[in-house]
Amino acid sequence: MLENADSGPMEKKKLNPDRVFHALGDPTRRAILERLSEGPMSVSRLAEPLEMTLAAVVQHLQVLEECGLVQTEKLGRVRTCRIESAGFSFAAQWIADRRTLWERRLDRLGELLAEPEEDSPSGYEWLG
Amino acid sequence: MLENADSGPMEKKKLNPDRVFHALGDPTRRAILERLSEGPMSVSRLAEPLEMTLAAVVQHLQVLEECGLVQTEKLGRVRTCRIESAGFSFAAQWIADRRTLWERRLDRLGELLAEPEEDSPSGYEWLG
DNA sequence: TAATTTGTCAAGTGACAACTAAAGTATACA
């Protein structure tokens, strides 16, 4: 249900990496996000260039909304959709975290190699 | 650089967002990445804490490797897996691109609102 | 009021993704 924005007692936007990355893994959904990053748009206008039924587009929008990538609001009979930054921030943060973890490890290895006094029983043979 | 102990014809790592985000959308694969960001590891060692068969883990690793998130190398009978940064960079870049696009648009709107001389037939009513 | 536009909901279909089991291959070890 795309309920709420009107009566919204419960938003169920679960910012978990499963949902966000799964949402981003679909080309149609990414196309929607690219369109929306140029400005808010109604559902039917979003659907125009997409070669599928309106119902399918609505389903994609539900996925995008439930993981915090899109925010919608219904006024009259028109539902307006726009980018929501929360999902993007969340995904970017997850990636950044792993990257810094890995790169910090590479840095530590670099230091070890620079002062080769201690013998490390294992851990950097793989560097070749 | 050690490369491809696998004899095979060049691996096909297609750095496309479909593959990368789909790969990141699975909890098991993210668990593998988290393990690997602490250091390289063999397939069977990676499989130990995961409650599934070794074959399943290998399939996940194939997915991760084909999209540039993991790099592997076989020596003897042991395949060693490690993080590859390419996939991470690619995903991070895609997200960053959309974010800046959207935020730049918000900035332009801010400027428009600051000097309210021109009449824009539509475009910022949604700001509420 | 009647017709049109814009979206919503439910059920069904086909494809694909994740997983398993089981048999096979190559390397290391006793």
Add this chain to the structure above:
DNA sequence: TGTATACTTTAGTTGTCACTTGACAAATTA
């Protein structure tokens, strides 16, 4: 040599996902 280890490969099962159809509802327009 024989056995264990560390994958690899194939085929099959099961569930989920993207999409459609078709009926419906509410807001707008004629």
